Amino acid sequence: GNSVTQMEGPVTLSEEAFLTINCTYTATGYPSLFWYVQYPGEGLQLLLKATKADDKGSNKGFEATYRKETTSFHLEKGSVQVSDSAVYFCALIESNYQLIWGAGTKLIIKP
Amino acid sequence: EPEVTQTPSHQVTQMGQEVILRCVPISNHLYFYWYRQILGQKVEFLVSFYNNEISEKSEIFDDQFSVERPDGSNFTLKIRSTKLEDSAMYFCASRELDSRVYEQYFGPGTRLTVT
Numbered sequence: 346g347n348s349v350t351q352m353e354g355p356v357t358l359s360e361e362a363f364l365t366i367n368c369t370y371t372a373t374g375y376p377s378l379f380w381y382v383q384y385p386g387e388g389l390q391l392l393l394k395a396t397k398a399d400d401k402g403s404n405k406g407f408e409a410t411y412r413k414e415t416t417s418f419h420l421e422k423g424s425v426q427v428s429d430s431a432v433y434f435c436a437l438i439e440s441n442y443q444l445i446w447g448a449g450t451k452l453i454i455k456p
Numbered sequence: 457e458p459e460v461t462q463t464p465s466h467q468v469t470q471m472g473q474e475v476i477l478r479c480v481p482i483s484n485h486l487y488f489y490w491y492r493q494i495l496g497q498k499v500e501f502l503v504s505f506y507n508n509e510i511s512e513k514s515e516i517f518d519d520q521f522s523v524e525r526p527d528g529s530n531f532t533l534k535i536r537s538t539k540l541e542d543s544a545m546y547f548c549a550s551r552e553l554d555s556r557v558y559e560q561y562f563g564p565g566t567r568l569t570v571t
Contacts, residue, residue: 377558388564446499
């Protein structure tokens with residue numbers, strides 16, 4: 346079945362460091378891919394998405410490129426801030442519109 | 457900006473009691489979803505709902521669970537007889553009818569604690 350695998354956290358970085366959170370997926374068809382973010386005490390917010398191979402999603406300085414050949418959708422940011430501290434979830438949707446989630450990666454940014 | 461709302465934000469209940477979690481989806485959305493997240497674990501799909509009926513449900517969504525759209529705005533999740541393992545964060549989501557639009561918009565969640 347479909348699944349999403351994310352790197353385990355927590356990931357701890359200093360402010361202005363480069364961020365990569367790895368995400369790979371298994372799907373039978375051609376899914377759309379998403380990154381959601383959950384700030385402390387809040388709900389799930391869509392961060393970015395990509396709906397087909399080679400698409401790049403971007404938002405708030407974060408980017409992720411849909412790589413069909415490696416079945417990956419890694420999240421990157423060039424310079425993180427303390428306010429980026431949150432849990433990041435990679436997810437996919439196939440034709441049934443049901444979101445399949447990764448386990449989440451907690452990101453801690455230290456000043 | 458329109459948003460999905462959920463009430464209550466936190467519900468504490470005793471094992472065996474019935475609970476109803478409420479959601480108000482974005483007004484022009486026609487697909488509705490419930491997900492749950494047990495503390496420290498991944499988010500899990502429970503059920504999707506369209507045109508006043510369940511579209512899909514997961515193995516988690518057994519006979520203890522039911523969903524309803526009692527009026528034009530609310531979308532509810534009922535747990536008939538709560539168990540300790542039902543303690544989780546429950547998220548409601550909605551999306552547009554347009555099949556090209558995949559985005560699901562999430563509410564802030566209801567934290568259910570079963571004691």
